[in-house]
Amino acid sequence: MSADNIQGLDTLEAWKRSKDFALREYKDILPLLPSEEKWSLNQQIRRSAQSVPANIAEGHGRFYYQENVRFCYIARGLLTEVYSHITLAHELGFIPSVLYKEIKKTDRGAHPHHQRLYRLSQTFQSRSKRTRREPPHPGRPRSLLYR
Numbered sequence: 001m002s003a004d005n006i007q008g009l010d011t012l013e014a015w016k017r018s019k020d021f022a023l024r025e026y027k028d029i030l031p032l033l034p035s036e037e038k039w040s041l042n043q044q045i046r047r048s049a050q051s052v053p054a055n056i057a058e059g060h061g062r063f064y065y066q067e068n069v070r071f072c073y074i075a076r077g078l079l080t081e082v083y084s085h086i087t088l089a090h091e092l093g094f095i096p097s098v099l100y101k102e103i104k105k106t107d108r109g110a111h112p113h114h115q116r117l118y119r120l121s122q123t124f125q126s127r128s129k130r131t132r133r134e135p136p137h138p139g140r141p142r143s144l145l146y147r
Helices: 001-011 013-032 040-061 066-089 097-107 111-130 140-145
Strands: none
Touching: 001 040, 013 040, 013 066, 013 097, 040 066, 066 097
């Protein structure tokens, strides 16, 4: 992976927000779950939360725009999965109502994250349509693809 891909990742608002969301899950939610949930709900939240920014990053590192779009869609699905697990943990009494409401208020639910990922995927789809019909050479610099 080139240095411009890594630096460009820091400029993606969707990646930064999803990374912050995953950190919040680790710090605020996972410690509240009982030990008997260590290998079930705890692991489900952990894996889906960390997979959201990971899929955005993986898509960002791909060469073809359509691959990036596919990873954005995967990240959206995982985000919905995280919110489902958090809601279940709240309804089981593992997460206090105050924290659950705060998370929903702070993150305004999954909706803004979904919108951000949708806009990112739409950007990549429009760029894909602007590029040449034949697949570009994988060694060609990305700057030539943005014409």
